[in-house]
Amino acid sequence: MRINAKNKLGLIFFPAFDWAISPTHPEREERLLYTKDQILEEGILDIEGIEEYNPIVASKEDVERTHICVPDIDSIVTMPHLISAGGAIKAGELVMEGEVDKAFAIIRPPGHHAFHVVHGARGFCTINNEAIMVEHLRQKYGSDLKIAFVDTDAHHADGTQNIYYNDPNVLHISLHQDGRTLYPGTGFVEDLGGPGAYGRTINLPLPPNTTDEGLLYALDNLILPILDDFKPDLLINAAGQDNHYSDPLTNMNISAQGYAELNAKLDPDLAILQGGYSIESALPYVNVGIILAMAGLDYSQIKEPDYHPAIKEQSPKITATIKRDVKRLLRAWENKDEVDIRKKFNCKEYYTTKRNIYYDTANITENQEVKIKICADCAGLMIIDSIAHPSAVGKIRAIIIPHNSCNQCSKLGDQEYERAKVGSKFKIVYLQDKKKDKLLSSK
Template identity: 65%
Template sequence: MVTFILYPVYGIIKNKKNQPAGDIMPDSIKNIKAKNKLGLIFFPAFDWAISPTHPEREERLLYTRDQVFEEGLMDIDGIKEFNPGIAEEKDVQKVHICVPEVKKVTTPSHLISAGGAIKAAGLVLNKEVDKAFAIVRPPGHHAFRVVHGARGFCNINNEAIMVEAIRSKYPDLKIAFVDTDAHHADGTQEIFYHDPHVLHISLHQNGRTLFPGSGFTNEVGGPGAYARTLNIPLPPYTTDEGLHYVLDNLVLPVLEDFKPDLIINAAGQDNHYSDPLTNMKISARGYAELNARLNPDIAILQGGYSIESALPYINVGLILAMAGLDYSNVREPDFDSRNLTQDPVITDNIKNTVAVLREIWENRNNQAPVPDTGEFTIKNNFYEREKHIFYDTDGINELQRERVKACPDCPGYIIIDSRAEKGFRNTRIKAISIPLKACKNCHEEAHLKFEEAKKEAGNKYDYLYLQDVKGEEFVTYPSP
């Protein structure tokens, strides 16, 4: 097998004698066959950016695309590029309550990014490929169920939209997320917090030191989905060593117990040592090794803002790992292992965190009906909590009251009261959300609650929403 040493974006492949590959490159590439058939979906979103100089801009993927093609990876037998699809409005409505409506909080780029994720899942589930990697933007994992605007650079949650699209066709699949973005995947967590059929694991820089300020070990899922959420807050300056310790001693054992039908890597790349927004020390090779050992079916790009120094190398490493090819010589031009040694104090901190989470997981079936996490209270047969949500990108403050029906037969329907404030403008909405696995009684009761809520429309609320995922019915009242 040819061994690759990657150089800057204008990169060339060099052989083991460190000589430019020159004319031998095409023949060398043609002789490589991927062990896993891998589908790649690129979508740089040329016409979307928060601002021309914002970290979340189109150059994030242009350098990656150049690197992938210049290194000849697309000439490897078994690696194939596919065009993204376009998510439909109903795909978004299965996940989000967009205020006032989907088209007011999305652009075509958001719908194509979500469509790229859906396409990746379809390729795998239809057995066109063994694995798929959606290298798309805008990202999505900070978008909650209710969407008043953009937060964490995210308007809609592309990976959550993908999961609900999957479950429309395969409703009984057990799905596991492993999110490796440096920022806590708070949006994806919130969307599936009450769903026992989705396991969500997030490895991220400790929220006490980084946006969004959440993702602690006591956030373990709703009362009906206890331990289906696991958060691993990592200390700043965690290295490959710490990341792989968590993988080996927590993530892989939990996945072995859960036995998911589908593993999704939300492949954020801002844990890299050169990222300008974070304080972690993960290398491109460390990312590739994690992906190879995790062995996900699907990967979806999320964050990562070291546009030239990290993303091209991380993504090439991930592509090689997912294709089952050698990634051992993937390295950044400035890579120096001496700068990536982990402090023993950090190692001890990570080991303690893993021990806490292992205990939570191992005792997941021994909990009281309402686990004593301090997050929920129970009143009139509903679990209740309040959430304060800040939309850092759009400057919106939201106060949300969430009530979940305590049902022994299903995850229960959700009633949401939300008030969003931006400047002198306030928007108040009420939403009834019915999950895919709702029982007959909850399904009928939720519809009655929606009809009752219409009596309050106009006086108390600007809009009412029915999000019936089970019946695929989505109503906004009054129509915007």
Template identity: 55%
Template sequence: MSKKTGVIFFPAFDWAISPTHPEREERLLYTRDQMFEEGILDLPEIQQYAPRMASKHDIARVHFCVPNVEEQVLDAHRIAAGAAIDLGDRVMAGEIANGFALVRPPGHHAMRVVHGNRGFCNINNEAVLVEYLRKTYGVKKIAIVDTDVHHGDGTQDIFYHDPDVLFISFHQDGRTIYPGTGFTYELGGPGAYASTINIPLPPGVTDSGLHYVMDHLILPILKDFQPDFVVNSAGQDNHFTDPLGRMKITAQGYARLTEKLKPNLAVLEGGYAIETALPYVNLAILLALAGKDYTSVVEPEYNPAKFKESPKVTSEIGRVVEELQEIWAKRHQFDKYTLAKGTGFYQRTKPIFYDTHYIEEKQIEKVRVCDQCSGFISLDSQAYHPNGKHYRICAISIPFQSCKSCQAEAWESYEQAKGDPHFDYIYLQDKSTDTFMIYQRLGNREIRSDG
């Protein structure tokens, strides 16, 4: 028998932002009932597994949680990320062909620095998985394709300067929906130009428009990039019944996308039409992953007469695809030193709003521009909480592929920051040695964790 499709189901029964919030446990209860009723989990091609917890170190490998992992991350978050890790292990071991982590809470709005919950997310499940695979198995090139209606701004932030992680996000145009980002000019940092590809689409895109993007842009880029592992951030709020989005994608459209993409692993993200979309889309995606016929999965509210794409929408899709095709074709002509402006560092200032906890963050990001590697990242982050609490942190991240010179300079920067009285916490995240450090100014306390 050929390898199976693995699935982990974790509805997080004991966690919700509020009983009536769109991101609550009912999101997956209807999906569970649908799968049981259809007998999908009894198919020989599908194997269900129990989730496990991601470790605190798995999370610290990705995030700077302020003040620490324990304060920001609940067991539900660790289990959701751990489910993705578990399926990743099974794919790498050859036990399963692919997998689907049907989990919540979602994660793709969680950025490198975490001061609280934003976009319903505390930690980034896909990013935790990706960094685990790179550390544990030495996977070199990974592609993340985000199919959520909202731009995956957290995933983009985490991998914006990483040339070995290709992040592709198609989403409803940020001028019309949260989080207001994800435009075509957001292309990655100086050492990772065009490793970020954003495809902002107008409201009203149908299955035909979506698959035009797949066939003419996403699949050709993936063919050029040649990833060793493909992750689908499987947001389902592009569905025509979703209350937060304005797109017109169907369960069939999602299933055909999955069939074409052939992800090693899909991880559930958004999707808030609890009864009318999620049971059908999840079922269709799982069948597509398992190589089973999904053509009978049709939503009761589906009416073909209502799914004609307007010429204006079709024209805009074509324009965006053409623009990004040209950018991708000319990516090797980019000179990373133009962004450093003769200083040796690329710098940008980012205002970040936490819509769930109403935290305002002001962040200055600096990246060393290096001939030998993609450099290292230093962050000066200040967060203002509505209760009057204020944190200022310095956080330094050393990538897996960092050269010896950048590693040494980054450690020196960490030691220097420990002497700056303006910072409450100083963090060092050394992925090259899998070491994580926190220096707490109050009490002059330093914590070291080695994986």
């Protein structure tokens, strides 16, 4: 008897057989081969309602509405990156057009460590697949779409957070191993968003050795209540799998059953693969578990060959830490609209921050200054001054006009662009106008 999926599910598979950082790197060609074999061996594609689709190739315009690539896209982005991003776009369009109920993009290279400004690869990521997908969908279906990300990778989703930190229509939730113990060393409970979107960034750092128990507690008591309140039009699981107990790069204890149960309860519209480097012992089982959960099918028999019940045992200290932070974050979410933004960010006209960003994959150090205009009528104009070392380009300025820009901020952005092009202070000046969907460059 043929099995029928409860939810019609689209799978987009792009293993990028012609791309790797190095032959022995964790992010290498064969990373998804065992997953593909497991899907075929289990007869997943024979289930009525589960169908595989081909990715498309993301355009340069898709990348430009999300990133500022320095000096340009052709210097940074390869064809496999465009196809991986295109796989995410294909998944999003399948759901938005109603061709499927849900979609899972099993793709590489990953993307959630790619920032708004891109000088090279960091954390194995060059461009941000899920952000490129979201910006494509917002351009096509309306920028007023309310988007929610729940990133379950063991590494903090610092790139996606960076892109949407000041966007009021995007809720970004990241559960990850505590940044004090793992790359990229960020993602703490006090990071709650910029002045234009305060409270719409939620970070829950999980202690090393957190098990299914801690992950699912956070889901039930923090994530689901916030999502119920936010009411997104599109819910995306950035489905990193390096929280698995066998992953060689992390110190977490999540099982395939834990991932599947999380996905079944979360009930996302889309899942986009992120990290996960236990390519034989974890990915085949986790991915099949996620597929079955998204399809609305029984996943209770999905277990790793070396699984044993003791893996789910969690120390009382870890449980207490998670409960404390969940309570703190839930309170911050409930009180976010009562915050005096000018007082909170200690600013009058602009909120200014400085940061150093290390591109560990490309061995580049970037110095950034970010200014966000405090505006009562929109998220506020953003100005980013950036210089990378080493770099043949020199200092650049990126001016970003937000989706919901008021007329004053739009006009100010155009003025700042023209002003910055004069003189020799900046080698390249970019104007990314999200409202008009255009990117200008003085190059």
